[in-house]
Amino acid sequence: MPDWNRLISERMGTLALPREVRGEVVAELATHLEELYQSCRAGGTSESRAIEIALSQAADWQELGREISDAKNEEGGMNDRSKQFWLPGLVTLTASMLWLMMLQRVSWNPERSSFHGSPPLMPYLIWLITQPVFGACAAYLSRRAGGSRRSRLAAGLFPSMAMLGVLVFALLTGLFVEKNPFIWKHPGYVALGFLPWVIFPAISLLIGTVPFLKMTKPGQA
């Protein structure tokens, strides 16, 4: 029985693929040739002729190697996870944060502010009640890219998830790097910070996301 792995590796030369993927490709092609070889042998073909038939499956093995590398490396611009989760999520997070910054900037400029004299929480409240729009946009973008329900939900809640990550990082840094005594003494008080920046926005984003979870294109999850 010929060593198909060796024969293929020698013929294809180097592939522009990670070592592990290259090994898998060679092994897969080897099983194909082995099946063909055994089928020929079972049909009464001589061993040397069966090997010849198997190896003639590719006229140019180096060209095949290049084609396989291209096919394996082909991403089509962006992979599915990027289109269905990362892109909608990041676009929404950026838009939501810019909107918050704009509201705060206006409220801090008394001459131009329409919030002059209004409660200090007003920019935050306006930002919060407009969050369903951002959740809806993210879920819509994800759905348009063929995202599953889970992708749409994750994309819609992305701003809250990002904020959760930031707050957890800040909390851990305060606790273990800066060893901030206030955080150590009042962990419950600090944890309350999660309500306005994670929990409430998540609920608000979810309100906008939900309608896009129900509407499903044919064939999608």
Added chain:
Amino acid sequence: MIRTELKRGTAELAILSVLEHEPLHGYEIARQIEEQSKGALQFTLAALYPMLYRMENRGWLKGAWKTAANGRRRRCYRLMPRGRTMLQPLREEWANLFRVMRRVAKVSHA
């Protein structure tokens, strides 16, 4: 014998169709296509695998190593929901093409 260019165009539909009912490994895919097309469509290894890898990258198929009862390991491909979604439009596209060709070139069923 069908021309090479047309074969290339039909290849994706042929692969999706044979995987519609059960997962298959590469050699079996090629064998079934050849058998079902009565030898009109023949996939060499060089034609089959770059196409399978492209379809896998697009999320139409998913390949996974499986060990058969005789201990032989093979990479089997199964149709993913996205590939299944592609089947019907591709079938319609080809049906339309044949309809048009029947009208224009007076091509009829063999």
